[in-house]
Amino acid sequence: MRDVIQEALKKRTNAHVEIRIEEKTTTSVRFKDREIEEVSLNTSLGGSIRALVGGGWGFVSFNDINNLDKKVDLAINQATIINAESLRLSDRSPVEHIGVSDLENDATAVPLHVKTQVLDEYAGIMGSNSAIQTSSIHYKDAAITDIFASNDGTYIEQRKADLALRLSALARNGGDVQQSGVSLGSNGDFSFVRKLHSDAQAVSDKAVELLAAKQLPAGEYTVVLDPILAGVFVHEAFGHLSEADHVYENQQLREIMRLGKKFSGKHLNVVDGALIPDLRGSYEFDDEGTPSSRTYLIREGELVGRLHSRETAARMNEKPTGNARSISHSFPPIVRMTNTFIEPGATTFEELISGIDYGVYAKNWYGGMTSMEMFTFSAGEANVIRNGKIEETVRPVMLSGNVFKTLEHLDCVGNDLAMNQGGGCGKQGQSPLPVSNGSPHIRIQQCLVGGA
Numbered sequence: 001m002r003d004v005i006q007e008a009l010k011k012r013t014n015a016h017v018e019i020r021i022e023e024k025t026t027t028s029v030r031f032k033d034r035e036i037e038e039v040s041l042n043t044s045l046g047g048s049i050r051a052l053v054g055g056g057w058g059f060v061s062f063n064d065i066n067n068l069d070k071k072v073d074l075a076i077n078q079a080t081i082i083n084a085e086s087l088r089l090s091d092r093s094p095v096e097h098i099g100v101s102d103l104e105n106d107a108t109a110v111p112l113h114v115k116t117q118v119l120d121e122y123a124g125i126m127g128s129n130s131a132i133q134t135s136s137i138h139y140k141d142a143a144i145t146d147i148f149a150s151n152d153g154t155y156i157e158q159r160k161a162d163l164a165l166r167l168s169a170l171a172r173n174g175g176d177v178q179q180s181g182v183s184l185g186s187n188g189d190f191s192f193v194r195k196l197h198s199d200a201q202a203v204s205d206k207a208v209e210l211l212a213a214k215q216l217p218a219g220e221y222t223v224v225l226d227p228i229l230a231g232v233f234v235h236e237a238f239g240h241l242s243e244a245d246h247v248y249e250n251q252q253l254r255e256i257m258r259l260g261k262k263f264s265g266k267h268l269n270v271v272d273g274a275l276i277p278d279l280r281g282s283y284e285f286d287d288e289g290t291p292s293s294r295t296y297l298i299r300e301g302e303l304v305g306r307l308h309s310r311e312t313a314a315r316m317n318e319k320p321t322g323n324a325r326s327i328s329h330s331f332p333p334i335v336r337m338t339n340t341f342i343e344p345g346a347t348t349f350e351e352l353i354s355g356i357d358y359g360v361y362a363k364n365w366y367g368g369m370t371s372m373e374m375f376t377f378s379a380g381e382a383n384v385i386r387n388g389k390i391e392e393t394v395r396p397v398m399l400s401g402n403v404f405k406t407l408e409h410l411d412c413v414g415n416d417l418a419m420n421q422g423g424g425c426g427k428q429g430q431s432p433l434p435v436s437n438g439s440p441h442i443r444i445q446q447c448l449v450g451g452a
Contacts, residue, residue: 106188
């Protein structure tokens with residue numbers, strides 16, 4: 001295959017050309033209540049070619065990897081048609097890399113009947129309570145061999161694995177319906193999937209418990225976010241604003257996201273990086289062949305970095321960060337997050353809540369939306385904080401506000417960093433991209449809280 005790819009790139013001096021070949025195997029299992037709703041095993045082999053001529057990109061994706069030279073010609077011809085201002089890519093030294101997978105508990109090596117047997121146990125646990133109207137389990141794993149080559153002399157082979165799992169339950173009491181769920185994942189390691197009996201029980205119990213919970217009155221509260229919800233907040237509300245294609249294309253955002261701007265106190269540090277090992281967003285090289293990195297976005301409260309492809313780095317005269325990613329060979333790479341988190345501070349959870357007379361402890365997540373600097377997130381669980389103690393459960397709450405005002409009001413960061421590897425990220429029709437996000441517990445003053 002390498003010889004075929006390099007022959008197709010040979011003598012292509014009139015354009016920058018990249019070839020990507022992807023071989024992928026996925027297993028998907030879905031349970032609804034105690035019944036298997038879907039089992040699928042899929043394999044695919046395909047690729048894409050991206051060509052840059054002047055200021056125009058040409059892109060061709062395909063499932064037949066024969067006649068690569070003709071596909072290269074097509075991508076170059078597409079790029080030539082586009083009459084755009086000339087652009088350059090950030091400099092990079094040619095790379096040659098052949099990766100080797102060393103995953104000990106590879107999910108793709110686990111027999112399908114073992115996977116379904118394990119998941120059936122969790123379906124039974126969640127469905128054992130008569131108040132649970134319905135439950136579901138969504139499981140998916142993937143093994144990917146990815147080849148990237150470009151006519152600047154770069155050739156990279158990477159082997160990647162991914163696993164995502166969601167357990168959810170819905171409880172009913174007459175017309176009152178409440179739900180609970182947990183999203184989990186790994187970089188393809190199956191071992192944690194065998195140990196989720198307590199998680200399945202907790203999902204069922206929480207859904208039933210919420211039927212008896214009261215609704216918290218809407219208003220401004222001191223709010224403590226658990227690592228899962230805080231991680232989702234930093235990913236959705238701030239991380240997307242740090243993606244340089246958004247920043248470059250929006251003059252208003254360029255003014256807001258000016259490097260050196262102070263957003264919070266010295267206690268806040270936000271990082272993104274695929275170089276951090278063994279997480280769902282980890283890799284050695286991105287989908288442009290750029291080495292991964294560990295990038296500070298906020299350091300001691302100050303905006304110090306953003307996430308780049310080679311194109312955005314050149315446009316903004318900054319260094320590439322290895323954040324150009326595509327969800328598959330069918331899409332061109334765009335600027336995406338990897339593993340995004342708030343670094344831990346020195347405060348214990350007990351110290352974090354000790355001074356709160358009346359506040360909210362918000363945990364887990366259902367989802368949310370952002371529009372520029374405005375955000376709305378739904379917590380999956382919530383408790384009242386009273387006199388520095390975690391008290392009664394209340395119905396799930398919704399948090400909303402301006403991310404920059406919220407960062408100003410983020411006055412304390414815990415010491416208990418945890419990473420959430422469930423779910424996935426969506427952008428420009430590419431979803432769900434494997435990522436992880438995380439945080440210690442954080443405390444936010446004057447946070448607007450409403451009913452979810």
